[in-house]
Amino acid sequence: MKTRHSIQLMDTHAGGDVSRIVTGGIDPLPGKTVREQMEYLRDNADGLRELLLFEPYGIPEMSVDLIVPATNPEAAAGYIIMEVMGYPIYSGSNTLCTATAVLEAGIVEKREGVQHFKLEAPAGLVNIEATVKDGVVEPITCEGLPSYIDTYHASIHVPGIGDVTYSVAYSGGFYALVDAEQLGFKLVREEERALAESAYKIVEAIKAERGFSHYTLGDVGPLPFLHFMGPEEQVADGYIRSRSTTYVHPGVICRSTTGTGTSARLALMNHEGRLNIGDKLETVSLRETGFIGTFTGRHQQGNFQVVENTITGRSYVLANSEIVINCDDPMVNCGKLHHILTDR
Structure with missing residues (x-):
């Protein structure tokens, strides 16, 4: 060799x-x-x-x-x-x-x-x-992957944090979706380490309690990701902006908001009846970068309403x-x- x-x-x-x-x-x-x-x-x-x-x-x-x-x-x-x-x-x-x-x-x-x-x-x-x-x-x-909500507004007790309300979406991987404000986060750069530590605790608690299965792929492994959702700002008709942060691994917070995290947010908004065809969600990261998710359609797959979407961003x-x-x-x-x- x-x-x-x-x-x-x-x-x-x-x-x-x-x-x-x-x-x-x-x-x-x-x-x-x-x-x-x-x-x-x-x-x-x-x-x-x-x-x-x-x-x-x-x-x-x-x-x-x-x-x-x-x-x-x-x-x-x-x-x-x-x-x-x-x-x-x-x-x-x-x-x-x-x-x-x-x-x-x-x-x-x-x-x-x-x-x-x-x-x-x-x-x-x-x-x-x-x-x-x-x-x-x-x-x-x-194109974002077809995305859907598996679990809506569940609650779990997380050691060191307390009771946490979360939803779970699939958008290329399973995501726990958590309201950042309920944990006292503003989603700014200075919180990066604390966000990673909190996300790790929440993900580990959910993994210890249950698993998730995709409707066609079956078992795709334990829950890997968590997406912190900030408050929503109505920028224009059909256009919402929200600060967002994605955790992917112990100690690792993505620099971007991630495309799959943005797709997961669209799935949640659709589940809550808050999306029309063509509506957009801009997610903004700790580093003030963003992706734009566009809701392009929905279809029924068994018990799940599946969101079709696209992600727009720029690579350098x-x-x-x-x-x-x-x-x-x-x-x-x-x-x-x-x-x-x-x-x-």
Whole structure:
């Protein structure tokens, strides 16, 4: 086995959440679908995720997106999402970043004005609308996953906090939705550590009490996420703005409000009968960045009213780089990824 390898990256961010897009250096993965390729990576080569998210190359607050050939002929490219908690089948911020990267890298031809194409996520096809101005990719609108409310206004006693009222939505992962004001939070930057600590306690208490099952996917694992909801401001007819914060892992608060968190909020507003087709929700983060969720439709799936939606945001390119992987480095474990490296 060679002791030195290289991987090509494009670092991007959407709303402050950094996504490292892997554009080269990885061999094609086995699998008839992007979902199967994701499962292979998860089960047989998790070293790539660990390499790029932890020391000495990265930090847990980042995400990684591996661009792979699409298996669906309608898609321009596929992508596999890797985060500190594992392999989500969909992510709004990662989709915004990947859509920007495939345009900036020339994988999809960049044309002035508005253009449309599809990407293939592990969750399936995602429609993308991109705006290019003066050769620069500006706003991206992507489909959010169909979202619904599983649990509405349940209560749980959380040690160290007290009784907490929460709802649970599915929007690509299960989210506990909590009113920030009931816990005394204003959702400002100075509260970031306290928000992470409170969210951890609430999520662990809910996980200890119960699990959740998707109506078609079944068991998708224990509750991973919590979304703090701030007060709503009516900006215009059909347009609401709200401060928001998403917790994804012990100690990790997302820099952005997250696309899936925004979709979860839309599902809650629909459940409460407060949405009309075309209505928008702008979520604003601790860092004053935002995503706009648009309610595009609803349909019934068994006992659940499912919300169709889109997420609009902007991703920025931070760097193009080639990292050197030195397998002699005691801080680098090549054992779980050497077999997928192109230059092995």
